[in-house]
Amino acid sequence: MKRAPKSKRGYVIAIDGPAGVGKSTIGTLVAKELGYRFINTGEMYRALTWKALEDGVDTRDGGALTRLAERLSWDFKANEDGVIIRTVIDGRPVTTQIREERVGMNSSLVAGVPGVRRKLRSLQRKLGQQGSIVMEGRDITTVVFPDADFKVYLDASIEERARRRTKQLRAGGKKADLGKIRESIIQRDMQDLQRRINPLRQAEDAVVIDSTRLTMLDVAGRILGLIRERERADK
Ligand code: DC
Numbered sequence: 734m735k736r737a738p739k740s741k742r743g744y745v746i747a748i749d750g751p752a753g754v755g756k757s758t759i760g761t762l763v764a765k766e767l768g769y770r771f772i773n774t775g776e777m778y779r780a781l782t783w784k785a786l787e788d789g790v791d792t793r794d795g796g797a798l799t800r801l802a803e804r805l806s807w808d809f810k811a812n813e814d815g816v817i818i819r820t821v822i823d824g825r826p827v828t829t830q831i832r833e834e835r836v837g838m839n840s841s842l843v844a845g846v847p848g849v850r851r852k853l854r855s856l857q858r859k860l861g862q863q864g865s866i867v868m869e870g871r872d873i874t875t876v877v878f879p880d881a882d883f884k885v886y887l888d889a890s891i892e893e894r895a896r897r898r899t900k901q902l903r904a905g906g907k908k909a910d911l912g913k914i915r916e917s918i919i920q921r922d923m924q925d926l927q928r929r930i931n932p933l934r935q936a937e938d939a940v941v942i943d944s945t946r947l948t949m950l951d952v953a954g955r956i957l958g959l960i961r962e963r964e965r966a967d968k
Contacts, residue, residue, distance in 0.1 A: 742863060742864030742865065743767065743769055743864045743865030743866075744769075744864060744865070744881075744882035744883060744960065744963075745861050745864055745866055745868070745878050745881045745882050745883075746760075746763065746764075746769070746866070746867045746868070746881065746882065746883040746885070746956070746960070747868055747869075747873040747874040747877070747878045747881035747883065747884050747885070748760050748867065748868070748869040748870075748873065748874070748885045748886075748887060749869070749870060749871055749872065749873050749874045749875070749884075749885075749886050749887070749933060749935075749936070749939070750869075750886055750887035750888055750933075751888065751894070751918075751921070751922050751925060751926075751933060752894070752918060752921040752922065752925065753889075753894035753895070753897065753898050753918055753921075754887045754888060754889050754894060754944065755887065755889070755897070755944055755949050755952065756773070756869040756870075756887055757771075757773045757869060758949045759887065759944075759949050759952050759953050759956070760773070760867045760868075760869045761816065761817060761867075762949065762950065762953035763867050763953050763956050763957060763960075764816050764817075764866075764867040765814075765816050766953070766957055767865075767867075767957075767960065768865075769816070769865045769866055769867055770811060770815070770816060770817075770818050770860075770865065770866045770867070771816055771817050771818065771866070771867045771868075771869075772809070772817075772818040772857075772860060772866065772867075772868050772869075773869055773870070774853070774857055774868060774869065774870035774871075774873065774877075775840075775869075775870060775871075776819070776820045776827075776828075776831060777807075777820050777853050777856065777857070778840050778843055778844045778849075778853065779827075779831035779832075779836050779837070779840050780820045780822050780827045780831055781798070781801065781802055781805070781822075781843055781849060781853075782831070782836050782839045782840040782842075782843045783827055783830050783831050783833070783836045784801060784805065784822055784823075784827075785797075785798060785801055785839070785843065786835060786836065786839060788801070792839045792842045792843055793842060795846040795847070795848060795849075796848070798843055798846050798848070798849050799846060799847075799848025799849055799851075799852070802848065802849045802852040802853065803848075803852055805822050805823055806822065806823050806824070807820070807821075807822060807856055808820075808821040808822075808824070809821065809856075809860060810826070818860070841921070841924040841925075841928075844871075844928070845928050845929070845930060847930050850872075850930060850931055854876065854877055857870075857873070857877045858877060858878070861877070861878055864882075871925055871931070871932075871933040872931040872932075872933070874886065874935075874936040874939050875931070875934060875936045876931050879936070882963070883940070883956070883959065883960060883963075884936050884938060884939040884940065885939060885940050885941075885942060885956055886935045886936065886939040886940070886941045886942070887942055887944060887952065888941065888942070888943045888944070888945075889943060889944045889945045890945045891915060891918055891919060891922070892915070893944075893945045894918050895911055895914045895915035895918050896911065898914050898918070899911045899914050902914075940956075940959065942955060942956075
């Protein structure tokens with residue numbers, strides 16, 4: 734992995750991996766421990782998808798989606814503890830709405846539009862300019878921050894990801910069918926890996942962590958261990 738230049742700004746920590754692997758949980762744990770900001774870039778694609786659906790923009794119309802992405806006012810506001818950065822579009826926080834099923838289903842179409850990716854990539858790079866940030870998504874280690882100080886690719890088996898998701902939904906009082914969740918994870922993997930533009934892939938110099946048999950705390954601990962090592966070397 735590329736060596737971070739010695740500077741006063743904190744590191745840029747990029748995390749990629751498939752759906753349901755725990756990127757957000759792990760990224761938040763790491764950011765909290767370091768006093769960094771954390772951003773889940775999937776929220777940005779979901780926010781745009783939600784707005785398109787609200788405004789009746791056809792999610793198969795790449796030109797219209799690009800114009801919408803350019804026209805919107807994008808803001809990023811930290812939550813109370815200053816760690817998690819939430820997406821605000823046209824002055825509206827969209828944290829709850831973007832979790833709707835219809836948004837998830839349409840978001841892969843929106844994420845496949847080159848103009849949309851260009852716009853969101855530029856917003857993501859601006860957020861990372863100051864350093865001291867953990868950013869997760871599908872193309873953060875490969876396209877958004879190919880020179881990130883730390884690059885992590887998280888993986889876990891489909892069975893384990895389906896099991897975790899089912900448990901999470903049931904804990905929230907929702908009905909969840911393991912078989913259906915497993916199918917939807919397979920479909921999402923296919924969409925992410927087969928996308929023509931910026932598909933999910935492992936950066937050559939990323940640290941790959943398979944979390945199938947690890948807890949989220951274990952994985953965060955491993956990443957923090959690597960960072961502490963680097964901090965000592967950079968002093
Ligand atoms: O992780 P998620 O399900 O919230 O992501 C929503 C959509 O955005 C999904 O279709 C994958 C896509 N995405 C992407 O293409 N690039 C990113 N950096 C983050 C998410």
